[in-house]
């Protein structure tokens with residue numbers, strides 16, 4: 001009981017633990033205070049801000065500088081044209097971030113023999129670009145959220161997005177970055193796992209799985225608080241079904 005109360009409390013008062021000097025550093029502060037935003041206003045985004053966000057993505061580091069990503073951009077009107085509904089959470093603009101091994105097919109034909117490594121590189125690099133864009137948005141006073149499920153926006157709706165966006169084979173729609181001005185502030189920070197569960201010295205600590213009990217309970221409680229009418233287990237089942245479908249799509253394209 002006391003443990004459960006502690007876990008509930010941690011959802012409201014949990015914060016990144018960083019020394020004051022480091023916390024006062026502007027970029028550090030920005031990274032630590034970034035939160036996924038799930039409610040946006042109708043205020044337009046400055047055109048140059050949006051271009052700067054994309055350029056931040058293009059300038060992310062990548063394996064052998066292969067830049068295995070592509071970004072498909074949308075205004076509200078364009079999103080509606082393609083998907084026949086609004087951008088999730090009333091976002092102002094959206095960027096579908098794809099891991100892209102299609103574009104390089106003529107430049108590096110030899111890469112075709114290493115599909116697992118190709119996918120790993122491509123996904124990792126696209127993730128770096130996505131994060132660069134997220135941080136750029138924060139720096140410009142905007143908010144964002146990466147989506148891979150809500151509103152059929154990413155990997156879990158691979159086949160659907162492939163058709164809607166006319167993606168060629170070997171382009172994986174990883175996530176949609178929704179951007180805009182935040183409507184209100186949300187209290188609380190989604191719980192992080194204990195430090196020792198994922199930061200290790202010298203060698204891997206395989207006991208880390210046992211450290212996740214509190215975190216898991218915090219996740220359940222957090223879900224109940226933010227989605228009082230939804231059922232976590234049902235949500236999980238739906239995720240699992242979509243994961244199997246996305247898996248099939250990847251296998252089809254990469255023949256792994």
Ligand SMILES: Cc1cc2nc3c(=O)[nH]c(=O)nc-3n(C[C@H](O)[C@H](O)[C@H](O)COP(=O)(O)O)c2cc1C
Pocket residue numbers: 034035036037145146147148149150174175190
């Ligand atoms: C690739 C990716 C996909 C995500 N997909 C969704 C989504 O479909 N719906 C959603 O509400 N949040 C989504 N999120 C946001 C996560 O839930 C969020 O990052 C996590 O709970 C941590 O919260 P924070 O971003 O505020 O720190 C996604 C995040 C990432 C990185």
